[in-house]
Amino acid sequence: MPDIRRGFAAATLLTALIMTSTACGGSDSEPVEIRDTATTGTETSTSPTAPADEDLGKVFPGTDGGSGGGTTLSVPRAQLDEPARGTMEFANDQQVPLTVQPLRATTDSGELSIVGDGCTGVTLQPQETCSVQVSHTAQEAGTWTGTVTAPTAEGPVFSVTLTGEAVEAAPETTSEPPSPEPDETPETPDGTGTPETPDGTLTPTPEPELT
Incomplete structure (x- = not known):
């Protein structure tokens, strides 16, 4: 009798444990979707920029009232009505400081202007430099000075001769689609033609009988 009670109690305890475990576990939770918010790739939006001005070179001062030693610099080629720009440096190779006075620009064709003046009023110590930016716009094709x-x-005196060339813009080419060819319609015989007699075929004529 004690064994039966003991077995019944064990079964009851096991059933209670199973029910408790089921109640605590609950229903399986749905998996949570994890989204990757990191930005992929390294794409950047950049706007086109104008090309940098050409470095023309250095200009050294000439003697008192001189012409700067005949320095000649070339400005990049440009199309008509478009500016050709460049930057040059005034370099003091003298043994004394030099204070630069207002600049002057002249040309034999088009328009030459100083668009960046970092020298006027500047006192250059020996071996120091300053920058001048020039721009030339041509209305005629060809070389200019x-x-x-x-x-x-x-x-x-700082003095420099600038040379350049202006070219005409390339003509725009437009491609037009080819014109469609007319449809060829085969000729239909009208059925009223008379067959031609071959050339060179003669029909014999019977001669009259002699009585």
Whole structure:
């Protein structure tokens, strides 16, 4: 009798444990979707920029009232009505400071202007430099020549001859689609033609009988 009670109690306990475990476990939860919010790729939006100005070179001062030693610099080629720009440096290779006076630009064709002046009023110590940016716009195709001069308070003069070339813009080419060819309709015989007799075929004529 004790064994039966003991077995019944064990079965009851096991059933209670199973029911408790089921109640605590609950229903399976749905998996949570995890989204990757990191940005993929390295794409950047950049707007086209204008090409940098050409580095024309250095200009050294000439003697008192001189012409700068005949320095000649070439400006990049450009199309008509488009600016050709370049930047040059005035370099003081003298043994004394030089104070640059207002610049002057002249040309034999088109328009030559100083668009960036980092030298006027500047005192250049020996071996120091300053920058000048020039721009030329041509209305006619061909070569042109210009001059930029800058005297100094001490006497020496910065002077440079600029040369360049203007070209006409390339004509725009437009491709037109080819015109469709007319449909060829085969000729239909009208059925009223008379067959031609071959050339060179003669029909014999019977001669009359003699009586």
